[in-house]
Amino acid sequence: MADQPRQGLTAKVASAGIVPRIMQSWWAPGRVVAGLRGLPERGLIAVLMAAMLVFLIAQAPGHQRAAQLDPSVPFDARMGGALLAVMFMMPLLAYAVAALVSALSRLAGRPVAPGDSRLALFWALLAVAPAMLLAGLTEGLVGPGAALSLTRGLAGLGFLVIWGAGLRALAGNG
Numbered sequence: 001m002a003d004q005p006r007q008g009l010t011a012k013v014a015s016a017g018i019v020p021r022i023m024q025s026w027w028a029p030g031r032v033v034a035g036l037r038g039l040p041e042r043g044l045i046a047v048l049m050a051a052m053l054v055f056l057i058a059q060a061p062g063h064q065r066a067a068q069l070d071p072s073v074p075f076d077a078r079m080g081g082a083l084l085a086v087m088f089m090m091p092l093l094a095y096a097v098a099a100l101v102s103a104l105s106r107l108a109g110r111p112v113a114p115g116d117s118r119l120a121l122f123w124a125l126l127a128v129a130p131a132m133l134l135a136g137l138t139e140g141l142v143g144p145g146a147a148l149s150l151t152r153g154l155a156g157l158g159f160l161v162i163w164g165a166g167l168r169a170l171a172g173n174g
Helices: 004-016 018-024 029-035 041-069 075-108 114-127 129-141 146-170
Strands: none
Touching: 018 029, 018 114, 029 114, 029 146, 041 075, 041 114, 041 129, 075 114, 114 129, 114 146, 129 146
């Protein structure tokens, strides 16, 4: 019986759609993250792994370009290393960062529950996925330069803003 409200929330999130929520996160991140509060842990893991999968795909054009310029390390080896890093190591690091932020928030006087900290971080990662795809395409097609720095900077700034707004929206409300 206690799981019934959570199933209702999961259905609500699924019916609202992920893509509209990602786009909305760029202009109202706090509201989007607050609306996702209560997402079960399996939903949080799905959000994190979806973000990591997009990040992996975003790296492919850059690795292809690098493999063409330096064939001593083939594309398959580059993508194999990226797969290990992005799909296995990054989720562990994301959980550790979320736990650290939750602990530090208590010391700062604006406590964020561990689940809320994970939600804010994982959603910020998924919300910047389109910008990461753009940065990956820029790296593969244009290569190093101002355009790549700009797209990476946009993705990084977007991540920080969305994550910060999510944490602020969830702080002290748990």
